[in-house]
Amino acid sequence: MHPLVYGDYPPVMKRNVGARLPSLTARDSAMVRGSLDFVGINQYGAILVEADLGQLDRDLRDYYGDMATNFVTVPFESTVTRNQQVPRLGLRNHEAPWALSKLLEHLQTHYGNPPVMIHENGAGHEPDPSGGFLYDDEFRAHFLRVYVEAALASVRNGSDLRGYFVWSFMDVFEFLFSYRFRFGLYGVDFAADNRTRYARRSARWYAGFLRGGGGDLTPAAAASVSTRTHGSTYSE
Structure with missing residues (x-):
């Protein structure tokens, strides 16, 4: 956004x-804005998010590491490990x-x-x-x-x-x-x-x-x- x-x-x-973030030239910026x-x-x-700046200390980071957050999905009531969403069956009640x-x-x-x-x-x-x-x-x-x-x-x-x-x-x-x-x-x-x-x-x-x-x-x-x-x- x-x-x-x-x-x-x-x-x-x-x-x-x-x-590592691709740079935006002035022309790029004008085109996308x-x-x-x-x-x-x-x-x-919904997703509940909290900062986890410790992830930025790793030498190799993926997309989730760059986000430097932990999150838990709502309403799936999932247990999240490494930010992988594991939907719980029966989500209909939420x-x-x-x-x-x-x-x-x-x-x-x-x-x-x-x-x-x-x-x-x-x-x-x-x-x-x-x-x-x-x-x-x-x-x-x-x-x-x-x-x-x-x-x-x-x-x-x-x-x-x-x-x-x-x-x-x-x-x-x-x-x-x-x-x-x-x-x-x-x-x-x-x-x-x-x-x-x-x-x-x-x-x-x-x-x-x-x-x-x-x-x-x-x-x-x-x-x-x-x-x-x-x-x-x-x-x-």
């Missing part, structure tokens, strides 16, 4: 990396909308309030090992609600947030998680030849929220929730 806004690396980066159209954000959780608010405030305060698009925001769950379908994903509707509320509050506080996209419309192959997590508003039966889709509760809530023009954000209780396994259907 710093070169794109100010035309130069941040001071801490120049101090930590030193001569102000060249961004918008800032795209994929927001799922959210950190305050992190989105702080990030938008940071961009507004330190980088001239650039236009922002939230490209991805969503909650994942583990598929049922027995092959059952998840219809009642109230946790996902709640996750989206608290993030939309945080986004709206940031806009009212002056953030130039211009767009918001839910991840994802339907279950897909995830680059980080393969098929171990499902993020879709619409579920997909990957065991079926035609990959049958079905609407989850979050899809109905989000559609209703959009049609309502920003009214009550609270997900309504489902009157009847269907749970279907392969070859059978019943209601709870």
Whole structure:
């Protein structure tokens, strides 16, 4: 962000990396400064960071060593060794909308309030090992609600947030998680030849929220929730 806004690396980066940091000529600086159209954000959780300047004492340092920090991911509740993120299964019950608010405030305060698009925001769950379908994903509707509320509050506080996209419309192959997590508003039966889709509760809530023009954000209780396994259907 710093070169794109100010035309130069941040001071801490120049101090930590030193001569290994590629230099920017005056022409380079002029080309990159102000060249961004918008800032795209994929927001799922937060990272708690603390300084670890001892890492700068090593003769050979990688990207993480140059950062000279230790961090723990939230909401994954991972135990971090050498800053490697180890997601814990069951991340669906956690959210950190305050992190989105702080990030938008940071961009507004330190980088001239650039236009922002939230490209991805969503909650994942583990598929049922027995092959059952998840219809009642109230946790996902709640996750989206608290993030939309945080986004709206940031806009009212002056953030130039211009767009918001839910991840994802339907279950897909995830680059980080393969098929171990499902993020879709619409579920997909990957065991079926035609990959049958079905609407989850979050899809109905989000559609209703959009049609309502920003009214009550609270997900309504489902009157009847269907749970279907392969070859059978019943209601709870």
